[in-house]
Amino acid sequence: MTAAQVAAGLSGVSRHVLAASGDPDEVRDACTEALRPHRLVLQRQARLATRLEHLPAGPISLNRLRYGAEVTVAPAVPEEDNFLVIFPVAGSARFTYGRDIADVSPGHPAIVGPYREFRFDIDSAFDQLILRMDRRWVESAARRIRGAAGPVDLSLSLPEPPPFLYRLLDSVVSLPTLGPGGRPEVGQQLGELVIESFLLAQLPSEPEPARVPSVQVRRAMEYLLAHLAEPIAMTDVAAHCGASLRSVQAGFRRDLDVTPGQWLREQRLDRAHRLLSAGEPGQTTVTEVAAECGFFHLGEFAAHFRARFGVTPSSVLGAR
Structure with a gap:
């Protein structure tokens, strides 16, 4: 899974905010609504051919934006109020x-936070997938992970994210396939999970925490x-256990030799x-079972x- 694949999937299901506009005021207003307030300056008397696609999911949104001009x-x-x-x-x-x-x-992705001034100088071929994350949710999740409050000030240049983050974003793109409205409660939970997963991959590791009693595990x-x-x-x-996230992770590694996420998936x-083994073909479907077990991406x-x-899930159901 890559950024280009997620962006391609978004084009099929997004709520179109703006499609192929050349009006600078219209482009600026639409991008302000979907992303953040900004000033837009055209270079070399360029003519816009902008396309913006937008899909919200709780505290995040996925956006694909191409200005079509410098x-x-x-x-x-x-x-700002977002990352x-x-x-x-x-491009x-x-x-x-x-x-x-x-x-x-x-x-070569990048992240722009809410704390300092920014400037984007963009060429006419630049096409981008933008993950917009609500500042309040990001700072709250970082506080729970680190155990301390403070700005989430990451370096502008980011390493290529781990594949699982792209799979999570692809799950967000799949939300509209769940039915009318895309199940807002699932979108909210997935959005929170995207923020948490992104921060866990980006925040610096802390010293090994103290031993977690097995009762907390x-x-x-x-x-x-x-x-x-x-x-x-x-x-x-971690909040349910009254412990920090790092401590719970250490407890699972110590007691079970897996991460909490690996144990949950098993x-x-x-x-x-x-x-599936107990289901009746024609009455039970693989899609229903997957959703009932917390899997929202059927291919994964x-x-x-x-x-x-x-074996495949369908073969287990068919054997019944």
């Missing part, structure tokens, strides 16, 4: 955030099993196998199921 984007307010993670799909741009400067292009396991069908934020698990797969569910059991 432009400069600059702030319109002193402080923008930019995954370039084509190139130069981003400035405070004193940091980065050349961004496919394979058992409490975490009970919580995970009780919420098996839902997108689960691991910070919620439990979900085991429940899915039981439900099938791949994990086959890796664990050596």
Whole structure:
């Protein structure tokens, strides 16, 4: 899974905010509504051919934006209320955030926070997937992960994110396929999970925490099993246990030699196998079982199921 694949999927399901507009005021207003307030300056008397696509999911939104012209984007307010993670799909741009400067292009993402001034100098071929994350949710999740409050000030240039983050974003793109409205409660939970997963991959590691009593690990396991069908934020698990997230992770590694996420996936797969084995073909579907077990991306569910059991979910249901 890549940024280009997520962006391509978004084009099929997004709520179009703006399509192929050449009006600078219309472009600026639409991008302000979807992303953040800004000033838009056209370079070399360029003519816009802008396309903006937008899909909200709780505290985040996914956006695909191409101006189709050389432009400069600059702030319109002193402080922003969001973080923008930019995954370039084509072309190139130069981003400035405070004193940091980065050349961004496919394979070289960037993040712009809410704390300092920014400037984007964008070429006419620049096509980008933008993850917009609500500032309040980001700072709250970072506080739960680190155990202390403070700005989430990351370097402008980002390493290529781990594949699981793209899979999570692809799950967000799949939300509209769940039915009318895309199940807002699932969108909210997935949005929170995207923020948490992004921060866990980006925030610096802390020293190994103190030993977590096994009783807290058992409490975490009970919580995970009780919420098996839902997108689960691991910070919620830690809060339920009265421990930091790093401590809960260390407890799982020590007691079970797996991460909480790995243990949860195994439990979900085991429940899915039981439900498929007991299901009646024609009355039970693989899609229903996957959703009931907390898998919202059918392809990912099938791949994990086959890796664990050596057969496909449909073959288990068909054997019944």
